[in-house]
Amino acid sequence: MTDSAHGILAVGGFLPRSRLPRRLAYEANRWFAPALKPKGDTRRSFCDWDEDTLTMAVEAGRACLSGHDTTAVAALELASTSLPFADRSNAGVVREALDLSPAAGVEDKTGSLRAASAALARALAAPAANGNTLLVGSDCVDAKPASTQEMSFGHGACAVLVGEGEPIATLAGAASLHQDFVDHYRASGERFEYALEPRWARDAGYREQVVATVGEALEDAGLQGEDVSALAISAPGSLAGAVSKSLARTMGISPAESRLESEVGFCGAAQPLLALVEALESVAAGDSIVLVALGQGVDVLVLGVAHPPATKSLADAIADASNETNYTRYLALRGLLPLETGIRSERDNRTALSAFWRKHEAVTAFKGGLCSACNTLQFPATRICVSCGAADTQVPTRLADRVGTVRSFTEDWLAYTPKPPLVFGNVGFGDGANVLMEFANVEPGQLEVGMPLTMRFRIKDLDDRRHFRRYFWKPVPLEGSADA
């Protein structure tokens, strides 16, 4: 047993299951961009049509908080450059989906690829007064077809819980440098970034910035380059490898070992946490990790490992992958190819927000009602128990964390969904509860009655007319998922 200390108490990574094999994109676009030819058999992650920054953040948060006291979370910080709302607390949506206290502080941190690394440095340096901080990095940035970004970007989320307890790792040293070095940028409201030549970013910019700042951080920690067990780098495209080589050559730090580039891609503001957690999942107690996060300057954190995490949620998420076989389907799911979606897609998805406010706990936190008179669970909760008829006896009870069971299903090819067929059916939750739900992560022919299910926070509908999106929960097969 170690003494109680301030540090990283838990970590959790989440990736969408879908992977775009880079070779698939290259084959489709070779006629136009032959220079994009990828090396080897690699792939990148991407969000399904019903996943976004918030749904991934929720899942990373759940993975991180699994087995931890959620009532001890006093603050939730969400770092991202792709928040769906400019004015509606995005972290607040995540807060409710995670069933954290409404009294917890919620804060969106955005505008920088270093949003998460900066927040982590601050949280580790200065303990919060009243409890733990859950920091989630999540990004879902798309790229134009046939661009280098399409090849290098990925979508993913990662969460760390910082506070007082028995830590996985503690902060040994840190340094930070800001330079308004605009090697790329994305304007507010724009979907795609504008990037300059990577050689310039590498040779004239980041190489020097990184070496200097890592040197400062190591000095702060009282360590030499040779003392570093693992290097975790957050940098887009070929920059990560270049920075790693520089640090090996100039400071004797062993090169970074990572599967993120070959299996996931660069996940924006989530990448510093993903890189850190990947390193934490591979080191031993007593090791030191250096985290380097680029983005108009650089954040460097030196961490001492106390207890590597017992479960490897990020490694599991990397393994829980499904290769896309159709490039045009990838484009369509990302909204990059306007298909003829037919008259059924003309449905008006306006949300009655006053009704949503009445039902926000049911919809976002997925809470039903457990009758205190007869112990029957029902969703949605109602005034009168469906089983015993008692009035006003139902206690809010969360279904999101229960294992469900397929009771019936269909693959509906008539219904409009961006990814046909619409697979939905009756799901049992135990204690008498049955809910008709849309499934996710299933291919035709995969479901059977009796199959166990785990719940995922997903987009329910997109309202393109009013630029709103609503969220609900969808079951996915338990087997083959990271929770299995």
Added chain:
Amino acid sequence: MPEGIRDKVVILGMGCSRFGERWESGPEDLMIEAFDEALADAGIGKDEIDAAWLGVFFQEQSTGKSGLPLSQALRLPNIPVTRVENLCATGTEALRGATYAVASGAADIALAMGVEKLKDTGFGGLPERTKGTVEDLWLPNSTAPGSFAQLASAYCAVHKRDMGDLKRAMAHISVKSHRNALNNPKAHLRREISDDDVLNAPMVAYPLGVLDCCGVSDGAACAIVCTPEVARRLGRTDAVAIKALQLAPSNGVEFSNDAWDGGHTLTTRIAAERAYREAGIEDPKKAIDVMEVHDCFSVTELVLMEDLGLSDPGRAIDDVLDGRYDHDGAIPCQIDGGLKCFGHPIGASGLRMAYEIYLQLNGRAADRQLDEPSIGLAQNLGGVPNRNVASVAIYGLNNLTR
């Protein structure tokens, strides 16, 4: 236990338009077509009708709201017209209103009209619609075939039956209805099909192929009802009487509780039990001579055979494949082609079912006439398996001279 409406109301006349893709006709044309037939059949004048009920479901895309579409189309003499809606059981709901008015003595003669103009919606199947402001927040954006397809996987799981056997029985149901419709000049789909056609049809919602689904049709049907005394006064010596007219809506059990196994329609069982009791039927397997049920999808008709107590639990597949419900079977089902082939103009369907039973009991069903049936059943279902309105009506030919 209330005494109910058994034998208190008889049908004086009925009419039904031709069903189908009636591009040339609006809802008012369809209503007039059905009404002219019914009025001639009843042998009365328009001004002898005391009150009317109009059933229409998708009012936004066809008639508009209220009772006015009926009042205006028929130029009714300012009598009360009530518009009713109860999902796909809307036609039966209109008949229930008219029947109750006559049974109560508030009206001597009442009209029930059901109409639906679906082919102006622009949709190939049923149009998209909201499921309600709260439900839209979480319920899947399902279709009717997807919702009814749930019955199949659940039925096979509950009864440990093979999906392949179920599919073959479903195919038999569709083939039978297509054959029956050949003898019905008013039917929408009049084309003989084979088992292979059904089994190889494009998938709509697993395991329902396109030939497991009923027609999406325009049409209207209506009934003019009165008391037996009024019918006698008008010179009738016999008349088709309403023996039972029961309605059972879901109360949320199927929607949110696993007491429902997902492989049957709970409300049909409740409505059927009440209807048999009201009609004084002890053994429906022996008593029912002819029936029309809500075969919106082949699998629906199959499970309904058990819900109505006509097949034993888990045995409907075998009974169907044995021909028990064919035109020459023990209890012919959908002798007019059913929703499957006569068509399914939603608001009209409940009254269309009554129309066929009425013709059969009166011996006026022409080429499809059965051999002297005396008791007929119509089961009309609105909604989807986990949330619906079921009605069961029983009709019999009564001698009015005794």
